[in-house]
Amino acid sequence: xxxxxxxxxxxxxxxxxxxxxxxxxxxxxxxxxxxxxxxxxxxxxxxxxxxxxxxxxxxxxxxxxxxxxxxxxxxxxxxxxxxxxxxxxxxxxxxxxxxxxxxxxxxxxxxxxxxxxxxxxxxxxxxxxxxxxxxxxxxxxxxxxxxxxxxxxxxxxxxxxxxxxxxxxxxxxxxxxxxxxxxxxxxxxxxxxxxxxxxxxxxxxxxxxxxxxxxxxxxxxxxxxxxxxxxxxxxxxxxxxxxxxxxxxxxxxxxxxxxxxxxxxxxxxxxxxxxxxxxxxxx
Amino acid sequence: xxxxxxxxxxxxxxxxxxxxxxxxxxxxxxxxxxxxxxxxxxxxxxxxxxxxxxxxxxxxxxxxxxxxxxxxxxxxxxxxxxxxxxxxxxxxxxxxxxxxxxxxxxxxxxxxxxxxxxxxxxxxxxxxxxxxxxxxxxxxxxxxxxxxxxxxxxxxxxxxxxxxxxxxxxxxxxxxxxxxxxxxxxxxxxxxxxxxxxxxxxxxxxxxxxxxxxxxxxxxxxxxxxxxxxxxxxxxxxxxxxxxxxxxxxxxxxxxxxxxxxxxxxxxxxxxxxxxxxxxxxx
Numbered sequence: 088x089x090x091x092x093x094x095x096x097x098x099x100x101x102x103x104x105x106x107x108x109x110x111x112x113x114x115x116x117x118x119x120x121x122x123x124x125x126x127x128x129x130x131x132x133x134x135x136x137x138x139x140x141x142x143x144x145x146x147x148x149x150x151x152x153x154x155x156x157x158x159x160x161x162x163x164x165x166x167x168x169x170x171x172x173x174x175x176x177x178x179x180x181x182x183x184x185x186x187x188x189x190x191x192x193x194x195x196x197x198x199x200x201x202x203x204x205x206x207x208x209x210x211x212x213x214x215x216x217x218x219x220x221x222x223x224x225x226x227x228x229x230x231x232x233x234x235x236x237x238x239x240x241x242x243x244x245x246x247x248x249x250x251x252x253x254x255x256x257x258x259x260x261x262x263x264x265x266x267x268x269x270x271x272x273x274x275x276x277x278x279x280x281x282x283x284x285x286x287x288x289x290x291x292x293x294x295x296x297x298x299x300x301x302x303x304x305x306x307x308x309x310x311x312x313x314x315x316x317x318x319x320x321x322x323x324x325x326x327x328x329x330x331x332x333x334x335x336x337x338x339x340x341x342x343x344x345x346x347x348x349x350x351x352x353x354x355x356x357x358x359x360x361x362x363x364x365x366x367x368x369x370x
Numbered sequence: 371x372x373x374x375x376x377x378x379x380x381x382x383x384x385x386x387x388x389x390x391x392x393x394x395x396x397x398x399x400x401x402x403x404x405x406x407x408x409x410x411x412x413x414x415x416x417x418x419x420x421x422x423x424x425x426x427x428x429x430x431x432x433x434x435x436x437x438x439x440x441x442x443x444x445x446x447x448x449x450x451x452x453x454x455x456x457x458x459x460x461x462x463x464x465x466x467x468x469x470x471x472x473x474x475x476x477x478x479x480x481x482x483x484x485x486x487x488x489x490x491x492x493x494x495x496x497x498x499x500x501x502x503x504x505x506x507x508x509x510x511x512x513x514x515x516x517x518x519x520x521x522x523x524x525x526x527x528x529x530x531x532x533x534x535x536x537x538x539x540x541x542x543x544x545x546x547x548x549x550x551x552x553x554x555x556x557x558x559x560x561x562x563x564x565x566x567x568x569x570x571x572x573x574x575x576x577x578x579x580x581x582x583x584x585x586x587x588x589x590x591x592x593x594x595x596x597x598x599x600x601x602x603x604x605x606x607x608x609x610x611x612x613x614x615x616x617x618x619x620x621x622x623x624x625x626x627x628x629x630x631x632x633x634x635x636x637x638x639x640x641x642x643x644x645x646x647x648x649x650x651x652x653x
Contacts (some may be wrong), residue, residue, distance in 0.1 A: 114532055117529075148566065222512075225512065
């Protein structure tokens with residue numbers, strides 16, 4: 088099987104409950120979050136559910152929506168994971184979607200989960216990334232004091248994120264790296280970025296730039312720090328990636344993926360640290 | 371009745387055909403367009419359908435999607451308008467929605483229409499607008515040579531557009547006016563802007579800024595020019611609005627709406643020209 092749908096208030100259910108005037112569809116007005124589903128010994132589990140639900144609630148707040156209580160999501164997750172395992176589901180992505188609900192009928196917000204089997208392509212994409220830089224069309228500080236630009240929110244308005252990916256593919260790369268008009272690296276449209284240089288593990292600061300607070304990046308940085316090693320949140324340029332000791336894309340579903348090329352030029356790799364980081368971000 | 375739904379291939383139909391994994395929902399990955407439905411003498415008509423379908427097709431192209439042929443849309447529109455009139459529907463907005471379709475099942479794109487009665491609030495909003503400026507977080511030229519930022523496309527990723535409106539309301543205004551970080555007026559998140567100064571009717575240039583090509587603005591400018599009066603597409607600052615002879619928001623559904631206040635300061639009005647412009651943009 089490929090996919091399972093569960094709706095708050097209904098549990099695992101048939102598809103077809105989204106109205107044509109749902110603001111999630113008409114306006115991309117809502118938020119989502121996603122995490123990895125592992126299946127082992129006939130049981131399915133989802134990584135860091137509480138952390139993802141916390142980020143989902145924060146995205147909702149940034150959109151001036153009341154967060155959906157975590158308890159309801161947790162119950163629905165448990166039911167959906169049981170159903171996924173009993174139907175023989177494989178490794179998958181669990182997506183939480185919260186829309187503002189219908190435009191014409193004030194029925195309240197809509198919350199649902201999809202569990203979708205990872206395609207072979209998505210699994211293969213974990214091995215390595217080849218990247219190109221693309222303009223994010225804004226300065227690093229453009230979202231400061233402008234909460235209406237929705238910095239830090241993982242919204243359903245992901246159209247530009249997908250367009251970056253298509254452009255990267257058009258240029259023969261697997262992944263785009265977003266660069267500000269003042270020359271700094273932000274993030275990937277579906278991942279954070281980790282850079283290693285002389286033992287220092289660093290990443291783009293979240294607050295100062297309005298990028299998404301990547302849970303995988305956070306776990307990697309926290310884990311590295313726990314090992315007594317230096318970490319930093321600082322702005323850096325694409326040029327610095329060429330002189331780094333290693334660079335990774337990090338996301339909940341894809342994990343820690345070595346960036347092996349940027350703008351067609353090979354980047355150094357560190358297989359040992361890749362495995363260390365992968366261990367650090369695992370539940 | 372409040373709303374009617376019609377789907378390409380099905381005609382006027384029951385709601386509930388949008389899948390949980392439709393990319394329009396999950397990613398705001400698709401485009402839309404909207405026009406006004408008038409009901410007169412028991413017949414419903416939609417304004418400038420072909421022009422809106424042309425812009426919808428252009429939005430699709432900008433998203434690397436094959437446009438849905440206009441013939442199908444036109445047929446569906448006729449059927450939906452007939453149904454709307456026969457059910458006693460009033461003045462309404464006809465929205466065309468084209469999503470990239472489902473993520474997991476390659477069923478092809480989804481196209482549907484909603485016809486939704488205009489609320490009393492939306493009708494009242496035609497009378498006048500009070501505006502505040504909000505940062506668009508980018509320079510006027512930021513979208514040039516960066517098609518992945520989707521300038522000019524009316525996409526379903528409208529979350530920021532809605533956030534601008536909420537922020538304007540929070541500030542006690544009816545409408546936001548987007549201003550670039552280099553100080554130029556772009557547009558409203560759901561309307562274009564027209565400015566009159568010494569007989570010159572001007573508006574923000576579309577190509578140079580990546581704003582949406584407002585059909586109502588275009589008709590107003592073309593009509594003004596046909597009358598032998600001067601027009602311009604040029605960048606201007608918010609300060610210029612205070613010294614203008616009159617300013618309007620323009621959109622297909624709302625029409626030509628005088629902006630009577632900006633940042634809490636009164637703007638001059640010209641009722642005669644308002645009526646002239648309204649006549650120019652009418653089919």
